[in-house]
Amino acid sequence: MSAKHPIGIFDSGYGGLTVFRSILERLPGYDYIYFGDNARAPYGNRSFQTIHQYTWECVQWMFARGCPLVILACNTASAKALRTIQQRDLLNDPDQTKRVLGVIRPTAEVIGNYSQTGEIGVLGTVGTVRSGSYPIEIEHFFPDLKVHQQACPLWVPLIENGEYDKPGAEYFVKLYLDQVMANSADIDTLLLACTHYPLLQDQIVSQLSPNIKVVAQGDIVADSLVDYLNRHPEMETKLSKGDTQRFYTTTDDTDDFDHHASLFFRAEVRSEYVSMK
Incomplete structure (x- = not known):
């Protein structure tokens, strides 16, 4: 049996599962590993240095499990860690064939196409907004687009505590x-x-x-990954296609992870515990 070379999908918690679901719909049949660093979440209010350290540790863990390609399905990690990983860590890695991609650039490449007025709002975590990554990246592709950012620090706790569809959520959304x-x-x-x-x-x-259009990232990132693999056949042929999905989390309460993860993934999740100590 040939070795598995799955696509790795990383997030600090559960949210990346919404992206994973879109990727799985567009690219069925591949092997996948999902890794949630729930024990150290949330990342949003942590420093650039800490987020880079945590993200790079998790990426290396996925590399060690055979993933030649890792998607940072996390805006905070993409904003605060991806550039350093791509421009420093991967260049210093003995294996120069591994790749790490994020969610910000694919979104920036197309978001201007949704607007007729030339003005958009970006809703994100405190860390993503403070990084300024979206205005910087969007300007490369849509220099005339006006970008208005808004941090929404209470939305993630609301979601992770299962209150997102309750009447009380309306106040914090508004x-x-x-x-x-x-x-x-x-x-x-x-x-x-x-x-x-x-x-x-x-x-x-x-x-x-x-x-007013409301745009989520899952389908955008999935479409971008399809395009990336079409443009990089050397990576596409390396990926194994055993139609498997494995889930890992750094929280030792895997039952709790599985319960929450199933809501994001819209399918049953059974995870395994990983210690990053």
């Missing part, structure tokens, strides 16, 4: 929507720049006028 929309009456597109936020998408849409 709180940040009002703040971002106060920037300009011309905003016609809102980007959910956190992979947790699709669980709040129905709540968000219900509080906006019908002419």
Whole structure:
């Protein structure tokens, strides 16, 4: 039996499972490993140095399990760790064939196409917003697009505590929507720049006028990965196709992880515990 070379998908917690689900729909049949660093989550308020350290540790763990390609399905890790990993860590790695991709650049490449007015809102964690990664990346592709950022620090705890579809969530959803929309009456597109936020998408849409588009990242990242593999056949042929999905978490309460993860993944999840100590 040939060795498995799965696609690795990483997040600090559960949100990357929404991206994983979209990738699995577009690229069925491959082997996948999902790794959630739940024991050290949330990453959003941590320093660049700490987020890079944690992310690189997890990426190396996935490399050691045979993943030649790892997707950082986490906006905070993509904003604060990806550049250093790509420009320093991978260059210093003896195996120069491994690759790490993120979710920000693929989104930045297309987000301007959704807007008719030329103004969008970006909803993200404190860490993602403070990094300035979205305005910087979007300017490369849509220099005339006006980007209004809004940190939504209470949304992830709301989601992870199972309150995202409860009546009380409406107040906190409206709180940040009002703040971002106060920037300009011309905003016609809102980007959910956190992979947790699709669980709040129905709540968000219900509080906006019908002419405002709400864009989640899962399908964008999945389409970008399809394109990447088409352009890099040397990577595509390396990936194994045994149609397996394995889930790992750094929390020792795997039952709790499985319960929450199944909500994000929209299918049953059975995980294994990994210690990063």
